[in-house]
Amino acid sequence: MSTGKTIRAGLIIIGNEILSGRTLDKNTQYIASKLGEHGITLAEVRIIPDIQDKIVTTIHALQDEMDYILTTGGLGPTHDDITVDCIAAAFDVPVEVNPEAFERLLKHYGSEEEFTPARQRMARIPQGAALIDNPVSTAPGFHVGKVFAMAGVPRIMQAMLDNVLTMVEGGDIKESRTVGCALPESQIAETLGDLQNAYSDIDIGSYPFFHAGNVGVSVVLRSTNIPALDEATAKLITALETLGAQPQQID
Amino acid sequence: MSTGKTIRAGLIIIGNEILSGRTLDKNTQYIASKLGEHGITLAEVRIIPDIQDKIVTTIHALQDEMDYILTTGGLGPTHDDITVDCIAAAFDVPVEVNPEAFERLLKHYGSEEEFTPARQRMARIPQGAALIDNPVSTAPGFHVGKVFAMAGVPRIMQAMLDNVLTMVEGGDIKESRTVGCALPESQIAETLGDLQNAYSDIDIGSYPFFHAGNVGVSVVLRSTNIPALDEATAKLITALETLGAQPQQID
Numbered sequence: 197m198s199t200g201k202t203i204r205a206g207l208i209i210i211g212n213e214i215l216s217g218r219t220l221d222k223n224t225q226y227i228a229s230k231l232g233e234h235g236i237t238l239a240e241v242r243i244i245p246d247i248q249d250k251i252v253t254t255i256h257a258l259q260d261e262m263d264y265i266l267t268t269g270g271l272g273p274t275h276d277d278i279t280v281d282c283i284a285a286a287f288d289v290p291v292e293v294n295p296e297a298f299e300r301l302l303k304h305y306g307s308e309e310e311f312t313p314a315r316q317r318m319a320r321i322p323q324g325a326a327l328i329d330n331p332v333s334t335a336p337g338f339h340v341g342k343v344f345a346m347a348g349v350p351r352i353m354q355a356m357l358d359n360v361l362t363m364v365e366g367g368d369i370k371e372s373r374t375v376g377c378a379l380p381e382s383q384i385a386e387t388l389g390d391l392q393n394a395y396s397d398i399d400i401g402s403y404p405f406f407h408a409g410n411v412g413v414s415v416v417l418r419s420t421n422i423p424a425l426d427e428a429t430a431k432l433i434t435a436l437e438t439l440g441a442q443p444q445q446i447d
Numbered sequence: 448m449s450t451g452k453t454i455r456a457g458l459i460i461i462g463n464e465i466l467s468g469r470t471l472d473k474n475t476q477y478i479a480s481k482l483g484e485h486g487i488t489l490a491e492v493r494i495i496p497d498i499q500d501k502i503v504t505t506i507h508a509l510q511d512e513m514d515y516i517l518t519t520g521g522l523g524p525t526h527d528d529i530t531v532d533c534i535a536a537a538f539d540v541p542v543e544v545n546p547e548a549f550e551r552l553l554k555h556y557g558s559e560e561e562f563t564p565a566r567q568r569m570a571r572i573p574q575g576a577a578l579i580d581n582p583v584s585t586a587p588g589f590h591v592g593k594v595f596a597m598a599g600v601p602r603i604m605q606a607m608l609d610n611v612l613t614m615v616e617g618g619d620i621k622e623s624r625t626v627g628c629a630l631p632e633s634q635i636a637e638t639l640g641d642l643q644n645a646y647s648d649i650d651i652g653s654y655p656f657f658h659a660g661n662v663g664v665s666v667v668l669r670s671t672n673i674p675a676l677d678e679a680t681a682k683l684i685t686a687l688e689t690l691g692a693q694p695q696q697i698d
Contacts, residue, residue, distance in 0.1 A: 216489075216623070227468075241466070257508075272632055273636045275639055275651070276653065312633060370467075382525075388526055389526035403464060406602075
């Protein structure tokens with residue numbers, strides 16, 4: 197059932213390790229897919245360094261444009277984990293120890309001796325924020341305003357994201373149809389352009405591939421308007437057959 | 448030899464296919480590493496959709512802060528390839544057919560009949576732009592102002608990037624040292640904080656890992672000041688040995 201509602205999210209990846217090339221970012225793809233399943237469009241991603249000014253200005257920049265802002269990274273116990281302080285600064289609120297987070301972490305570490313000052317840092321959240329549960333390693337994320345702050349370690353982020361998705365409102369779900377064909381992109385460009393002009397509420401993307409000496413194109417159609425999507429897909433297949441492009445619907 | 452020069456680049460990934468979760472972005476890691484080898488810091492990445500306004504405002508937003516702006520994606524022959532027009536709009540110049548690109552593409556396709564209007568689109572660049580050679584599939588990228596526009600297909604982008612790196616000025620090269628240890632992050636946090644305070648021109652990052660039931664941390668030190676980097680690395684190893692963290696320099 198279409199509600200005509202578009203929900204947009206921005207993702208801020210706080211990570212020097214991505215910008216240095218040390219680490220391949222796989223969180224974006226995972227988050228994009230999960231948001232999509234909940235009818236939330238990932239509208240922009242910004243990968244930025246662990247620098248307070250940059251984090252604050254990036255949150256402010258996305259604030260008006262997005263319904264939700266997700267962040268990953270910088271929630272751990274070390275000196276380079278500054279996300280809590282930066283998000284508090286962005287909202288102009290103090291940071292405080294959250295009693296619930298403190299209790300959970302104390303229980304997790306088993307004794308006051310083991311629950312060192314560094315570990316106690318992970319019980320700090322911006323004033324007024326709510327916790328995001330972390331079933332993997334206890335130290336919570338948090339939610340304040342439009343912002344949901346998650347860990348950067350993929351399996352912790354994934355567990356937190358499951359919880360975030362219970363806290364946000366989804367919109368209409370975009371479905372996609374993929375049609376592969378055996379002609380180069382430039383030979384089907386006019387057909388795709390005509391189809392796009394006829395269906396303005398469908399995103400039509402074309403992605404060339406090269407393998408085993410063959411060139412071809414995957415055409416991806418995406419929309420929340422499912423009847424239009426199926427109609428356009430059928431028209432595309434017919435038009436590509438006429439061109440001799442041997443189209444095949446892949447999914 | 449240190450010149451004290453920091454060169455900063457921003458990367459704009461124009462790609463609905465990344466934001467939808469369909470495609471895993473591997474270009475960021477490749478570009479980050481290559482820029483690093485040339486003494487250029489990748490200072491921010493923005494992944495944005497194929498929407499003209501968004502592309503133009505993103506170029507303008509990075510213009511002042513960055514020495515160079517690299518873009519990937521949107522250079523092909525289809526309706527969703529709008530990068531040329533957007534970058535021209537960002538610089539407020541018209542788009543024109545580049546005679547050199549036109550000749551190369553005509554030769555590549557072999558005849559005027561094969562060089563269809565869709566393919567001729569790939570000879571268009573913003574007025575005043577210079578070509579970036581594409582040894583893989585001929586259709587060039589281009590360079591105008593601080594902006595270097597490259598293809599999104601990884602092997603084409605990689606070939607173009609080799610050419611871009613001959614067109615830009617590099618700065619001091621950051622080296623990195625990585626030290627692994629067998630204690631959780633929270634137990635070495637104070638040591639790392641003290642080291643960071645003592646060496647302000649070194650970026651010290653800590654990255655927890657979990658494998659085969661063991662927890663540990665990789666500590667990465669990065670700097671253009673190589674003597675300081677080696678001194679700090681030696682101090683870190685000594686301090687971690689004192690903690691019983693069994694440090695090992697990995698690279």
